[in-house]
Amino acid sequence: MHKMVDGKRIELSTTEAKDILDYQAIVKAEEDAQVTAMRDKMNMKMSVLKKIQSNMGLTDDEIKTLF
Amino acid sequence: MATNGAQNIPTAASGKVLQGAGVGSACTFSTPTYPSTSGSSRTILVSDGTNNIYSTETWAVPGSSGNVLTSDGTNWTSAAPSGGGGSLIYIQKQSASSSSTIDFTSVGSYTSWLLKYEGMTPASDGASLRMQISTNGGSSWVSSTYTSGEDSSAYNSATLTNLNSSTNFYCSPLQDSGASTSRTNANIWIVNVASQGTYIYGNGGGSDSSGTTNKFFFGGKTTTSGANAFRMIMSSGNIASGDFILYGIKES
Numbered sequence: 001m002h003k004m005v006d007g008k009r010i011e012l013s014t015t016e017a018k019d020i021l022d023y024q025a026i027v028k029a030e031e032d033a034q035v036t037a038m039r040d041k042m043n044m045k046m047s048v049l050k051k052i053q054s055n056m057g058l059t060d061d062e063i064k065t066l067f
Numbered sequence: 068m069a070t071n072g073a074q075n076i077p078t079a080a081s082g083k084v085l086q087g088a089g090v091g092s093a094c095t096f097s098t099p100t101y102p103s104t105s106g107s108s109r110t111i112l113v114s115d116g117t118n119n120i121y122s123t124e125t126w127a128v129p130g131s132s133g134n135v136l137t138s139d140g141t142n143w144t145s146a147a148p149s150g151g152g153g154s155l156i157y158i159q160k161q162s163a164s165s166s167s168t169i170d171f172t173s174v175g176s177y178t179s180w181l182l183k184y185e186g187m188t189p190a191s192d193g194a195s196l197r198m199q200i201s202t203n204g205g206s207s208w209v210s211s212t213y214t215s216g217e218d219s220s221a222y223n224s225a226t227l228t229n230l231n232s233s234t235n236f237y238c239s240p241l242q243d244s245g246a247s248t249s250r251t252n253a254n255i256w257i258v259n260v261a262s263q264g265t266y267i268y269g270n271g272g273g274s275d276s277s278g279t280t281n282k283f284f285f286g287g288k289t290t291t292s293g294a295n296a297f298r299m300i301m302s303s304g305n306i307a308s309g310d311f312i313l314y315g316i317k318e319s
Contacts, residue, residue, distance in 0.1 A: 001305075003168040004161045005205070012167060020167055020300070023210060027197065027234050028303040034230050035193075035241070067226060 082118070109142075155181060155314040163306035165190055169299040172205035177315035182255040182297060184311045187273075189242045191304030196239035197232065198255065200265050200289060201296035208298050210234050215267070215287025222280040236267050237285045238299070244307060246276035251309075253283075257297065265294040 001012045001020075012020070053063050076085070077093075082100025099118040106112075106121030113122045127136070130145030137146040158180075161169050174180060187196060195217070199208040216231035219240035230237060236255075243249040253271025260266060268286035275281065299311060 001167045003170055004163065004166050005170040006173050007159060007161050009166075017167070023234075024300070024303050026210075027232070028194075030232060030234060031195065031230065031241075031302050038228065038230075 152317075152319045154317050156317050158313040158315055160310060160312045163187070163309045163311070165305045165307055167300070167305055169306060169311050170205055170296065171298075171311075171313050172201070172296040174295060174297065174313060175315040177317070179256065179258045179316040179318075180297075181314040181316060182257060182299075182311065183253070183314075184238075184255070184299070184309055185252045187239070187242075187251045187309030187311075188249050188307045189244050189301050189304055190307040191301065192244045193241045194244070194301040194303045195230070195237060195241050196251070196306070197235040197300050197302055198238050198267065199235045199298040199300065200291065200294035201298065202291060202293045203295075205296035205298070209289060209291045212264075212291050213287060213289045215285065215289075217283055217285035219281055219283035222282075232287075235300070236287050236289070238267075238269065239271065239273075239285075240281060240283045242273070243276035244304075248274050248278040249276045250274060253285075257294065259292065259294055262292060264288050264290040264292050 001017045002009050003012060003016075004010075049063060049066075052058070053060075077096065079085075079096035080100065082103060083096040083098075084101050085094045086097055088095050099114070101112070101119050102121055107125065109125035109127070110121040110123070111126055112119050114120075125142040127143055127145040131147065133147065134145045135148050136143050138144075156175070156177075158175055159171065159173065161171070163169055171182070182198075184196070189196070199210065201208050211234060213233050213235055214231075215233075215236040216229060217237040217240055218227045218229050220227050228240065230240070238255055239251050239253060242251055251271060251273030253269050253273075255267055255269040258266045266286070266288045268284075270282070270284040272280060272282045297313075299306065
């Protein structure tokens with residue numbers, strides 16, 4: 001692993017590489033949690049839309065006009 | 068025939084001047100006419116498309132070093148440049164090649180910067196580009212106190228996807244790796260506000276591995292003041308490729 005510092009390529013020490021990976025693990029966990037929450041919310045919205053579509057007899061094109 | 072005899076000098080219309088036509092050749096008169104008397108002070112000879120005449124406007128002497136010619140609506144004067152003094156000052160460009168981070172530690176003594184990136188691709192699918200600041204020239208990097216986010220949408224879509232972070236600044240949406248179509252570009256404006264913190268804001272556009280374009284904007288703040296170094300890092304994996312160019316903003 002290496003980093004670029006002001007145009008110079010510098011190989012990472014074992015400690016520095018571990019620090020970056022540990023930090024990225026925290027960042028990615030935060031990101032993944034949001035993506036999962038966002039997908040859950042989207043799935044919920046789709047479920048509600050399907051019910052509305054079914055109850056009102058709407059076509060897919062009619063549903064698409066909402067977006 | 069060439070001759071020195073005054074009686075043989077040809078004649079021409081008023082205002083024309085006699086010109087050499089080459090050694091051994093007879094002199095001839097110019098096609099355009101010239102004024103026969105001097106013009107007003109500081110006017111110059113200009114062509115009117117047919118003849119040469121004195122300009123209506125006057126031209127100033129150069130004046131002080133660094134002055135520029137400026138129109139006062141009637142004449143050309145010599146004056147110090149005014150306005151337009153601010154500019155972008157190029158600092159450095161770095162290129163990623165499967166790099167863990169791209170660090171800018173020599174950033175000049177500005178209070179605001181423009182960091183643009185072009186053709187950025189992550190090494191891992193579903194990773195986003197982030198930025199951390201440092202207040203000690205890159206000896207350590209701030210990993211908290213941020214409130215940042217990004218909103219993005221695909222081409223011809225009004226549906227925004229929103230992501231937020233407290234551990235760094237968002238600078239791109241989630242990106243695809245690998246394919247030649249997967250490239251992201253953006254401008255990041257960075258502003259140090261005394262006693263307030265460091266702010267960034269920006270926008271960009273790119274395309275994913277299937278060639279679908281997207282557009283996005285982002286912004287945020289860290290309460291940590293006095294940023295003097297910047298680190299670009301993916302949320303996971305390396306930065307596979309991309310150019311990162313930093314400019315300082317000279318405000319006047």
